[in-house]
Amino acid sequence: MNLPVIIKFVIDLLAVLLLALGIKGLSKVKSARDANRLAAFAMSLSVIGLLSYYLGTSGIAIQSWIWIIIGSSIGSLFGAILAKKVPMTSMPETVALFNGCGGMSSLLVALGVAIFPISNSLENLDFFKSLINEVSISVSIFVGAITFTGSIVAMAKLQGWLSTPGWTQSKFRHFVNIVFAVASLIAFFDLINGNTSSIWLLVIVSSLLGIGVTLPIGGADMPVVISLLNSYSGIAAAAAGFVVDSQLLIVAGAMVGAAGLILTQVMCKGMNRSLVSVLFGGSLSAQSTVSAGSGEYTNITSCSVEECALTLEAANKVIIVPGYGLAVAQAQHTLREVTKKLEQNGIEVVYAIHPVAGRMPGHMNVLLAEADVPYEQLKEMDVVNPDFPATDVVLVLGANDVVNPQAKNDSSSPLYGMPVLDVQEARTVFVIKRGMSAGYSGIKNDLFDLPNTSMVFGDAKKVLNDLIGELKDLGVGEK
């Protein structure tokens, strides 16, 4: 072994170690930020390792340098700008976009190698090795294309650019996707058999498959899909590692792929959904419209913002339950103003965060942190549930299914078994909501019928703004 090989070996080993520590650190609040930087450092280290290896062995042509600089500067620049500019509420679609581009990158590498076999050309490979080469190219293209189109569709749906077409909710879509899947398989084996022209067929049908699988999935399930696609992009990277013969790429790709799967599983559990039903069940509302729990509301109490303000003023302890609707209305800053006023009046305010609150698990924490809500005021479900009986007022903002008592009481309900916040135990519950439409599950919420629940109808942001006005009139928070 000569020096460049040894150096690269050591650097790669170090990079893998740091990446593993990075992923591990990211799963703990205390170490997360440093861990993210550590991972970024490990990635730069791996680039240095690769470049120094080629400098020390074959050398790098000027022409190559030019294209490296062009590609890397444009990519980094756009990445950095987007990362700085994007609002926190759009985080799910941003992650989807980044992820799709990672998949695209693996796809392009495999395409490049397939069309223009690189220097240690395919002719002098024995049968076994060229087979491996073709399999890894095909896998890389297949997974890369699915990741790319799937992520782009996920992004477009989350942004509201794409809605769910009607036909995708029928059984017909399974047929379409099976056709795409079979066609991909045919192209896959054709390619391995040495028919390089079928590479384009593979690119096209696997792209279509990515679209066909993602399109029917409803907005609320999208985070799970993004997490799964994230895992795929790791697999695509590992496959690209086989294509260019890089252990580092294989390890890192496999690590991300596996960790992504675990994270997907964790998310599914929090939403009380199985991965299979997310992927093949279509959107939840479509299947449960006639199930138990649908029914008329009989005892709705609606009230004005003014009444709500009066009750809040008299309270000692208030729990806020923020949800998807709050994130969509981008009302987290207005909410923070309301709670500031209450706190100045000596009222204890706590936020109850359901594991899947927001548009993505953990998203609500990010949004509230952005609005300067102190971290200690964010309570997780298990911690806050025993506190509800001693609470005067609960404000439910844009959350629905996560506060439905059916999940505890009604074993025939599709929600049964999902962990929920026991808001009905509090003395008074205000639900701020646009109208009587059901939550994303399409299931009637028994909470709304309870005598201690009052509905305040309106857009979350507007209601909160009115609430600030009313609280001001009452002299709350002005000392």
Add this chain to the structure above:
Amino acid sequence: MSFISLLWVLLLGSLLGLELIGKVPPTLHTPLMSGANAISGITMLAALTLIVKADGNVPLLIIGSVSLGFALFNVVGGFFVTDRMLAMFSRKPSNRK
């Protein structure tokens, strides 16, 4: 590297990934997903290899360069955006009024 040892690498890497995150507080799901996503941009190494080995083949250089651009978009954007999210958690209680 022989194919068999690459398979070992794949296997061990996957096992490591499965073990790395056992319990994640829900707070960190979004940042963790975004951080792991940035790491999956490691395919930039493959793009780099392609460019270095292109040997003056211009179409290949262009494909490699575009691929590198996509990968770095993923990596740089991913790490920055994760850092932005995590920066909000690490604000010390003393910083608030």
